[in-house]
Amino acid sequence: MTSPSPIAGVVAATATDPARRGVLRVLLRNPLALASLVVLVLVVVVSIAAPLLAPFGPNEVVPGLARQGPEAGHLLGGDGAGRDVLSRLLFAGRLTLIGTVVTLVVAVVVGVPAGMLAGYYGSWWDSVSSWGANIVIAIPGMVLLLAVIAAIGPQTIPVMAMFGILLSPGFFRLARTAVQNVRNELYVDAARVSGLSDARIIARHVFGVVRGPLIIQASFSAGAAVLVQTGLQFLGLGEQGTPSWGQMLSDAFTNIYAAPHLVFPPGITIAITVASLALVGNALRDSVNGRSAPSRARRVPPEAPADPTPDDTSLLVVRGMQIGYPAGNGVSVVVDDVGFSIAAGEVVGLVGESGSGKSQTAFSILGLLPPEASIRRGIVHFDGRDLLAASPTERARLRGSRIAYIPQEPMSNLDPSFTIGAQLTEPLRAVRGLSRSAARARALELLEEVGIADPARTFASYPHQISGGMAQRVLIAGAVSCDPALLIADEPTTALDVTVQAEILDLLRRLQEERGMAVLLVTHNFGVVADLCQRVVVMRTGRVVEEGDVTAVFADPREDYTKQLLSAIPNGTRLRAPVVPVSRRKTS
């Protein structure tokens, strides 16, 4: 299933690569990220300008100030030794900032080139460096840093350089994956064929892709570097005479009973600095992969169309349906004013090319549109009940028991972690209330009914152990397991091999005849329609363009679009089975 394609001009804004959109512009557009950037600049500027700003020297002891709370002239009070806390705070960022820069430089210089080479050339260098990265990742960082300090003493620059090495696998993996992806792109092949050197290709094509993710990784790594230095300084393993955030926390710890207020200035400063780094990273990340939890479309009762209660007593009645997706500030309408009916036991084809809205229509009947989609107008009546007014629980109860669904892509529609048997028996027990053994017996019967040669073995198999054709049979067995009155099949044969397609269509025909189910067959293939359906509804760009008896539509299509679709059937093929080969393209 691909995402719905909008029909009404408004195109859904897709997340674009920040490298292309401009890292700075992404940050400036997000108010929180902008504020974070301001905080970071402020921290850097204040640290550099500390000698000008601070009212006292960082190590200057003011008589009588020890452990005093905030007072005039000493806004944050005095520390355990009687030094002005504000002045120390202004100076304290310097050491940490230097350490952070060292960490980032080392991590990038070690990780990025190694990752780019591993991703671009692969082979032995890839194996060796990936192995090294795995080892480095498994080291508890703090302990190794202590080992380094034990060897060379507490010196910020070499210790933080070591921390840079510990963080380099993150950069390595990022660069490696990005380069691997780009390497397989056609335009890189083209560049290679046209004789560009590898170095030029890496510089020109690869760097652009890596830049955005690298800045994200760097912002989180900088946060980690600040935190680890805070820890080391707190333990007394920073540089002795230089004031630092961690040292101030250590002083606060020593005086925690007498002067608890000392805990807050350094702690809050560190937290705000690291949070700013993380927020900048988050803002960039969201703009790269845009992976936010889909926010549900608000449940607004859809507007009723012109005739709110149709006197149509068919099993399924759809009228005036409009489906929209959020796009930018507006709504992109993918299905508009769609209506049709299906009588009990009738087989109706819903035909149209990719993006015509046929799958969206089918999902709206099932109540399985993605959470962000909304039905803006229309009615769906099933068995005399208004489905759009039903609660989610009521709709869930109808699914499986009364309305069933066969998907397009068999392999992606079985849960890979559970056996076929578990997936077949769970609905039988939950929906039909069968006992464990009865459900098992029924599932085996169903597998046999859909033409699976060794039901017991398939029952115990995992989805990756069976073929696509078998998987589709399993899905059909699941769909009919609770004896639905309406079966919605969404391109049930498109993803299958040609020979298997015919078998699956035969199976569907047989099950439909035996059970007298109504079927809504969604397809782009008129051959399949001719094979199975009594009536056909033709959709184009979200609207119904033609509807009628299959034989009538085939004999005398009124719409040009229908004629085009019909002429897409290869000449010389009879309209009855065997099935017309279809392209394996994905459809909506």
Place this chain on the structure above:
Amino acid sequence: MLTYLVRRLLAGVVMVWVIATATFFLLNANGTNVARTLLGENATDEQIAAKLAELGLDRDIFTRYVDWLQHAIRGDLGSSWLTFQPVTDALLDRLPVTLSLAVAAVVVTGVVSVLLGVFAAYRGGWIDRAVQIVGIAGFAMPGVWLALILVLAFAITLGWFPATGYVPFARSADGWALALVLPVTAISVSSVASTAQQVRGAMIDTLSQDYVRTLRSRGLPERSIVLKHALRNAAPAGLTVLSLEFISLLGSTVVIERIFALPGIGSMVLDATVGGDSPQVIGVVVMMVLVVVVVNLAIDLLNGWLNPKVRVA
């Protein structure tokens, strides 16, 4: 599955060896410095030479390495240069403290981040945003600072928990649990923050899979779809993050054990670092890497068991 396990086990052994060797050479490169640190600045050259001979540091570094390695393989990591206690004994004495801390923190992290991550991914909207804000706050708060705030609030002001100290489980289960509440909270917050984000991401990916829609079309209750099917498929990603978090938790114990005066291997490596006691430092590094290897192996096993493609191969 078995070959896979054996391969992982071998990789783990090689990893321990590589890191132990690197640490050994890092800390033994300069013997004279070591003796001077131990004896103080005023030691005479004769005293230093005597000390070096006593510690066996007058020998060639490769000879010492081979000697160390031969003993280490048999579980003998040498003796402390300061207290002359065998390093292995000290480690085994202190390991339960650190493991109590780290394992409790991992359990808390696992449970809380699954709850938060699943809820955020499933409900979306403001709950999702709230979890993300908590995530950033949790990442940004230095563990040291959080520990101090906890001590200030719950030990000093409210007096609910002890501010410092460790009670062995064997002596008093209640005392053990009470003593661990604050330290475990202090180190869990940041790992909850990052793990919950990963669980959330994995759940969002899983919930948008085709088979989830198909399961819904079968009329299954949402509870089963989210907690049984989606969570099961998102679990490997969550476990991988959890194993990385465990490594960083082990590192955090150094600071936390100092604040809460817990006699674990974190405080041992800190004392050894300050005192220049190389055998102890190397011992702790080896022990921590061993623990990491064992935990990674357990996670690999669990992931293999969760993934039918590995299990039923």
